[in-house]
Amino acid sequence: MALFQCFYRWRKLPVLEIVFLLERATVQPNSSIAFKSVYGMPIAGNVNLQEQVDGTTKVQLYFTHPIPNLLVQMQVGPFGVETHMMQILRDNLAAYKAKVEETTPADWQQVKKQVAARAQQRQQQQQEEENSKQPLPGQPQQQQAA
Numbered sequence: 001m002a003l004f005q006c007f008y009r010w011r012k013l014p015v016l017e018i019v020f021l022l023e024r025a026t027v028q029p030n031s032s033i034a035f036k037s038v039y040g041m042p043i044a045g046n047v048n049l050q051e052q053v054d055g056t057t058k059v060q061l062y063f064t065h066p067i068p069n070l071l072v073q074m075q076v077g078p079f080g081v082e083t084h085m086m087q088i089l090r091d092n093l094a095a096y097k098a099k100v101e102e103t104t105p106a107d108w109q110q111v112k113k114q115v116a117a118r119a120q121q122r123q124q125q126q127q128e129e130e131n132s133k134q135p136l137p138g139q140p141q142q143q144q145a146a
Contacts, residue, residue, distance in 0.1 A: 001038075042066055051119040055112035061089065 002022045009015045020040035027033050030051070036044040045063030052058055 002035075051115050051122075053116055053119050053123065055116035055119075057115070059093070 003019075004022065005017070005019045007015050007017055018041055020037040020043050022035045022043070023038045025034040025036050025044075031049060033047045033049075034044075035046070043063055043065040045061065048060040048062070050058040050060075
């Protein structure tokens, strides 16, 4: 579970307190984590993890949330909450990454090499699968009957 709380003000509107408690819905190790709120503002989302060839991990965060009723009642159109949230998340994750990297074990480089090797192996397997689906030169291609 994770608790998220912040105060947000947009232009001259009243300050909104945004609170929600998140729970993991499904976890696919080394692939993705789906989550949903169990308290507070309704929100659902997914974190996708993808190993890169250079040993890093690409993290993509997707989430959906309803526009607060107050803004709907005031007939406010689309607004830039997500832009601000993305910058806040980017800053927080950069600080988190720096903290994790300064406290990692001495064999961190070895772990990065192992992750990179696994990612490269996956890419090679995918390439081999794609190549095996293509006909060899000189072989007649199968045509489907109409």
